[in-house]
Amino acid sequence: MDGSSPATAAVIELVLPYLSTKTLASCRTLNKAWFALTTLHTTRSLDCHVLRLPLRIMHFRRKGLLSLVRSLTVDISYLEGFLSAPMYERRINDAAALLQNLPVNIRHIKVHMPGASTTLTDAEIRFGTMAFTTLLQALPNLSTLDLSECPVALLAAAQRHDAPFGRLTRLQNIRWFSLGSNDMSSAAELYRLVCANQHTLTALSGKGDITDHTLIALSKASRFSRLDASGSSISDDALLAFVRARGSGLRELVLSDCTRLTKRSIAHLSPKVLPTLAVLDLYNIMVTTDAYQRLFNFATHWPYLRDLKLKAAIPDTAPRQDLLVNDDILEAIGRNCPRLVSLRLFGCHGITDNGLSSILGNLGYLRELVVMHSASDPVAPGEDPAEHADALRPVPMSPRPDNNPNNALRAPEPTAAMANGLLLSLPSTSDIWADIPSLPSNAIPQHDHAQVHRVTDSPTSAPDTPCLSDEPRRNANGQRVFTSHALRKGLRSNRFNLLNLDMEYDSVCATHLAKLTHLHVLCGRMITRHAKSLIESQFPQCKMMVWNID
Numbered sequence: 001m002d003g004s005s006p007a008t009a010a011v012i013e014l015v016l017p018y019l020s021t022k023t024l025a026s027c028r029t030l031n032k033a034w035f036a037l038t039t040l041h042t043t044r045s046l047d048c049h050v051l052r053l054p055l056r057i058m059h060f061r062r063k064g065l066l067s068l069v070r071s072l073t074v075d076i077s078y079l080e081g082f083l084s085a086p087m088y089e090r091r092i093n094d095a096a097a098l099l100q101n102l103p104v105n106i107r108h109i110k111v112h113m114p115g116a117s118t119t120l121t122d123a124e125i126r127f128g129t130m131a132f133t134t135l136l137q138a139l140p141n142l143s144t145l146d147l148s149e150c151p152v153a154l155l156a157a158a159q160r161h162d163a164p165f166g167r168l169t170r171l172q173n174i175r176w177f178s179l180g181s182n183d184m185s186s187a188a189e190l191y192r193l194v195c196a197n198q199h200t201l202t203a204l205s206g207k208g209d210i211t212d213h214t215l216i217a218l219s220k221a222s223r224f225s226r227l228d229a230s231g232s233s234i235s236d237d238a239l240l241a242f243v244r245a246r247g248s249g250l251r252e253l254v255l256s257d258c259t260r261l262t263k264r265s266i267a268h269l270s271p272k273v274l275p276t277l278a279v280l281d282l283y284n285i286m287v288t289t290d291a292y293q294r295l296f297n298f299a300t301h302w303p304y305l306r307d308l309k310l311k312a313a314i315p316d317t318a319p320r321q322d323l324l325v326n327d328d329i330l331e332a333i334g335r336n337c338p339r340l341v342s343l344r345l346f347g348c349h350g351i352t353d354n355g356l357s358s359i360l361g362n363l364g365y366l367r368e369l370v371v372m373h374s375a376s377d378p379v380a381p382g383e384d385p386a387e388h389a390d391a392l393r394p395v396p397m398s399p400r401p402d403n404n405p406n407n408a409l410r411a412p413e414p415t416a417a418m419a420n421g422l423l424l425s426l427p428s429t430s431d432i433w434a435d436i437p438s439l440p441s442n443a444i445p446q447h448d449h450a451q452v453h454r455v456t457d458s459p460t461s462a463p464d465t466p467c468l469s470d471e472p473r474r475n476a477n478g479q480r481v482f483t484s485h486a487l488r489k490g491l492r493s494n495r496f497n498l499l500n501l502d503m504e505y506d507s508v509c510a511t512h513l514a515k516l517t518h519l520h521v522l523c524g525r526m527i528t529r530h531a532k533s534l535i536e537s538q539f540p541q542c543k544m545m546v547w548n549i550d
Contacts, residue, residue, distance in 0.1 A: 112149035256283035263291035327355030361489025
């Protein structure tokens with residue numbers, strides 16, 4: 001694809017927004033057409049500090065590229081000792097005045113403050129608030145407002161001087177403050193902003209500041225399609241009213257950690273009410289098995305659902321809610337969600353090899369799969385709790401451990417993040433691997449084999465022998481694990497960006513995984529050395545993180 005024809009140029013323009021900066025730099029060297037298209041894409045966004053904004057605008061004007069600019073990313077962090085206070089204010093006012101008189105129509109702005117802590121200094125609040133307010137007042141025709149990396153303390157200071165959002169009445173996408181402690185004043189400001197943009201608003205990421213009043217106001221937004229209300233205190237009645245009013249056009253619905261929601265509203269999120277839903281996040285919601293079974297059964301078909309995240313919350317009283325996502329629900333998901341690309345299930349003790357097999361054998365578009373049991377497994381009746389006291393000591397392995405089998409990594413001390421599983425939340429493949437530290441080569445201390453009871457020592461749990469029982473299998477430490485029996489139907493999908501399972505990978509599993517055309521990140525409970533060598537020979541760039549190597 002050389003980009004010479006109009007059709008190929010149009011395709012390249014659609015692909016360029018998804019490429020990284022390093023990849024874009026490589027694309028510029030292909031030929032003249034790619035150079036022109038890449039330059040055109042990079043010049044549509046202007047990214048700099050607020051004090052350097054006039055210089056950047058003058059530079060774009062001299063190059064004849066100013067007419068192409070459509071988005072603006074401004075850093076409003078305070079540069080201590082750079083200028084005196086009067087000069088600092090003058091520079092900010094000059095930048096705002098220049099933006100107001102630009103011949104181009106900037107539609108997208110992202111205001112951020114890198115490195116801002118929860119407690120800001122007086123100078124950071126003073127100059128950050130001034131820059132934040134003047135920039136928004138200078139651009140009244142914005143369609144996208146991104147404040148997700150801006151501390152909410154600036155909003156409280158801005159409200160004492162002037163209304164920062166008074167002129168914004170054409171917004172389509174709002175990403176609200178997520179740094180700092182939001183309070184009722186920020187929630188009230190978000191409600192007023194939503195009411196002022198009801199006729200144009202299509203997406204809102206308000207998180208904890210979304211209230212029942214805001215949700216009722218969104219019910220009147222005729223073009224609305226994406227909602228992120230994670231961590232908010234919305235009620236069942238408000239959610240039901242919103243879904244009934246706007247459900248026919250809703251594409252994304254994120255309700256993770258909404259503690260007030262119950263099965264009374266979750267059970268009504270059916271394909272009839274949400275026919276075009278593509279993203280559904282029900283992480284940490286207090287529901288029961290019948291609510292999940294009303295969402296996912298053999299009579300409910302989700303034709304457009306591509307991203308699903310589930311984790312049943314555990315209440316203070318019995319029974320345990322993490323047993324309620326079972327094999328029947330997974331079998332229904334495997335049959336009735338044909339376009340599912342990402343599936344993430346956390347803390348689901350009721351899933352066995354049979355349920356996992358239904359997912360792997362039926363979903364051909366699947367690219368990210370996370371199925372994890374909770375680390376705090378309940379002890380089976382008649383078992384001694386002391387036998388499992390030290391069962392949760394993971395051993396993360398580097399992607400390229402030393403070839404010497406005597407080298408190993410010292411088991412880390414248990415932390416709060418480890419107490420609930422290997423990885424509690426995996427937002428994306430890049431985020432997962434970015435959090436994995438670079439580990440030294442002198443890994444796992446050598447133990448006396450006479451004192452270590454490995455899984456392979458048990459004749460009933462050999463890693464190369466599939467487990468045919470319908471009950472969840474436990475390893476030698478009493479932890480629930482998946483086995484190669486989960487792969488008995490094969491893998492319908494031939495590419496995985498992320499495969500994170502509580503599984504003991506043996507040579508049978510490695511044989512199935514070797515049939516894939518791509519595997520980027522593999523995580524699990526245990527992997528045999530033979531399986532590890534098979535996977536590494538097929539996928540040299542695969543990044544692995546397992547708890548133990550046998």
